[in-house]
Structure formats: structure tokens, C-alpha cells
Amino acid sequence: MKAIVFQQHGGPEVLQFTEAPTPTIRPGEVLVRVKACALNHLDLWVRRGLPGVPIPLPHIPGSDVAGEVAEVGADVTTVRPGQKVVLAPGVTCGKCPACISGHDNRCRTFTNLGYLIDGGCAEFVKVPEVNCLPYPENLSFEQAASIPLVFQTAWHMLLARAELQPGEDVLILGAGSGVGTAAIQIAKFFGARVIATASSQEKLDKAKELGADHLINHKTQKIREEVRRITGKRGVDVVFEHVGTATWDDSIASLAAGGRLVTCGATTGYDAKLDLRLLFAKQLSLLGSYMGTKSELHSVLRLVAAGRFRPIIDRVFPLSEAAAAHAYLESGAQFGKVVLQV
Numbered sequence: 001m002k003a004i005v006f007q008q009h010g011g012p013e014v015l016q017f018t019e020a021p022t023p024t025i026r027p028g029e030v031l032v033r034v035k036a037c038a039l040n041h042l043d044l045w046v047r048r049g050l051p052g053v054p055i056p057l058p059h060i061p062g063s064d065v066a067g068e069v070a071e072v073g074a075d076v077t078t079v080r081p082g083q084k085v086v087l088a089p090g091v092t093c094g095k096c097p098a099c100i101s102g103h104d105n106r107c108r109t110f111t112n113l114g115y116l117i118d119g120g121c122a123e124f125v126k127v128p129e130v131n132c133l134p135y136p137e138n139l140s141f142e143q144a145a146s147i148p149l150v151f152q153t154a155w156h157m158l159l160a161r162a163e164l165q166p167g168e169d170v171l172i173l174g175a176g177s178g179v180g181t182a183a184i185q186i187a188k189f190f191g192a193r194v195i196a197t198a199s200s201q202e203k204l205d206k207a208k209e210l211g212a213d214h215l216i217n218h219k220t221q222k223i224r225e226e227v228r229r230i231t232g233k234r235g236v237d238v239v240f241e242h243v244g245t246a247t248w249d250d251s252i253a254s255l256a257a258g259g260r261l262v263t264c265g266a267t268t269g270y271d272a273k274l275d276l277r278l279l280f281a282k283q284l285s286l287l288g289s290y291m292g293t294k295s296e297l298h299s300v301l302r303l304v305a306a307g308r309f310r311p312i313i314d315r316v317f318p319l320s321e322a323a324a325a326h327a328y329l330e331s332g333a334q335f336g337k338v339v340l341q342v
């Protein structure tokens with residue numbers, strides 16, 4: 001099959017469009033003919049290489065897949081060849097206490113398609129049967145592939161971790177990112193007031209279209225001062241973080257008493273300082289969040305099929321131009337998802 005493969009870590013130039021063996025499936029697995037694979041920041045980290053993470057080489061990246069079932073293993077009962085599917089990115093053991101209690105994103109063997117196992121930047125990818133999710137028929141393959149990772153992440157952060165309540169104020173950083181566009185829609189759906197930040201007026205205009213109530217241009221305005229002004233000096237109940245070092249101080253300073261900061265990433269760096277006096281005196285909560293559960297993704301997809309959430313696509317590249325797509329995502333110019341068409 002044709003695939004994007006890298007033999008060594010490095011810049012976008014290590015991505016080769018080449019031939020790779022078509023995966024062979026086991027009895028409980030499904031072979032999926034990939035139609036679209038959406039990129040995430042995770043793809044950039046995996047390509048560059050992460051200290052202490054032994055990514056097997058050569059490697060096929062890509063976590064977010066939509067396609068059609070090509071072949072099913074002997075034990076598979078819930079999908080059949082020809083059926084359209086969108087895939088849950090998280091692959092887990094399915095047997096441990098975390099998995100059977102529905103907290104599969106806490107499984108000790110958790111990995112993503114394209115992380116420690118081969119992913120969807122290829123004509124075919126194999127997955128456990130349980131990763132095949134109902135396809136929202138109102139979406140194109142490119143749109144469907146843009147849903148799973150960012151929507152499950154934003155859902156898990158806002159609902160499972162930060163326990164967002166109707167009427168609360170939420171500060172969503174990096175509104176132009178995939179996870180930001182998902183978070184705005186989810187927070188609005190659950191009745192929150194959304195303050196969104198982005199680096200340009202164009203991105204802020206799009207964030208407003210998605211439902212953001214207040215906008216902060218973090219290139220020209222100070223986030224903490226604008227939050228103070230918008231909330232009448234109170235601060236926000238929830239800060240939605242994924243930026244890291246560049247925004248951390250503003251994020252902490254923007255929290256109201258009893259506020260919760262939830263983070264899923266550190267795009268600009270992972271060193272952060274914390275004044276412990278603020279933590280206890282303002283009774284703040286700092287919450288880590290990683291991916292989401294398959295059950296949450298089922299909820300997300302029902303709402304997508306009902307037209308309540310929509311994927312935001314910035315640009316589609318052919319699979320053969322994966323290196324250009326990576327470079328584009330790395331530039332930070334996008335609003336929403338960058339997708340590879342297979």
C-alpha cells in the first residue's frame with residue numbers, strides 16, 4: 001500500500017510517501033481503507049521524537065481516521081466490509097480495571113493510532129473492533145476524520161475533568177487550534193460564557209462565528225487584563241489550557257476564586273511556575289487531562305450526527321503532500337483542522 005513513512009525523527013522532510021506492507025489483522029481486528037486522516041499537534045511531536053518515548057521505526061503516523069471497512073477478523077461481529085467508519089484514536093487493552101470501568105484513557109497500555117503503533121497516513125490501517133465508531137452520515141470523510149481526537153479531548157477536559165456548569169465563564173486559549181474550535185462549541189452547548197483568545201482578527205472573527213462571546217487578541221492585548229475587564233475583576237471559572245509556557249502565567253492570573261485550570265498540552269513548552277499562595281488562597285484546582293474515553297466519543301458523534309457540533313477544516317492536502325501539511329500545521333497559520341485526503 002501507499003503510506004507516509006519516516007525512518008528517523010526530524011523535520012517535515014523525514015516524511016516519505018512510499019510503499020509499505022498492508023497490515024495483517026488478527027481475529028478481533030478490522031482493516032480499514034483510509035479515506036481521510038486529520039493531523040494533530042501529536043503528529044508533529046511524534047515526527048520530531050519525544051524524550052523517553054520509544055516510537056518504533058520505520059513509523060506510519062496519523063491518529064484521526066475516517067474510511068471504510070475493508071476486511072474483518074473472524075471474531076468481529078459489529079461491523080462488516082464496506083461499512084463507513086470513523087475510528088477512536090485510543091487503543092487500549094480492553095481488559096484492565098481502568099478499561100472495564102470506562103476510563104480507558106487511563107489504561108496503562110494506552111496508545112494512539114500513529115503513536116506507538118502505526119497510524120492512518122496510509123491506504124490501510126488496522127484497529128481493534130471496538131475502535132470502529134458509528135459514521136455520522138451528514139459528514140464527508142474529511143469532516144469525519146476531523147472530529148475524534150480534538151472533540152474527545154475538549155469534551156473530557158471540560159466535562160469529566162473541569163466539571164463545567166451552565167452559566168460559568170470559560171477562557172479558551174488558542175481558539176484557532178483544532179481543540180480550541182471543539183472547546184468553544186462544547187462550552188457553548190453546555191451553557192457557558194466563552195472568552196476566546198487567538199493571534200489574529202481573522203481567527204477571532206471565526207471564533208465568534210462558532211459562538212465565542214468575548215474575544216482577546218493575545219498578540220495585541222494582555223489576556224489577564226482583558227479577562228479582568230470582561231468578568232468585572234472576578235476572573236473565569238475554567239481556563240482551557242493547551243498552550244503551556246507562553247500563556248501559563250496569564251492562565252493562572254485569570255482564574256476566579258475556586259477556579260479550575262484544565263490542560264491537555266504544552267505546545268510552547270512545558271516549564272511553568274506557580275505561586276503556591278495563589279493555589280491555596282484562591283482555592284484553585286489544576287487538572288491534567290489526556291485524550292478521552294471511547295464512551296465520550298460515542299456521545300460526541302451522536303451530537304455531530306444531530307448537527308449540534310461541526311468539524312472545522314482549514315485545509316485539505318493529498319496524502320502525498322504530508323510533509324507540506326506538517327509544515328503548514330507547524331506554522332500555526334490554520335484555523336481548525338489540517339486534513340490529508342487518501
Ligand SMILES: [Zn+2]
Pocket residue numbers: 092093094095096097098099104107108109
Ligand atoms: Zn486497559
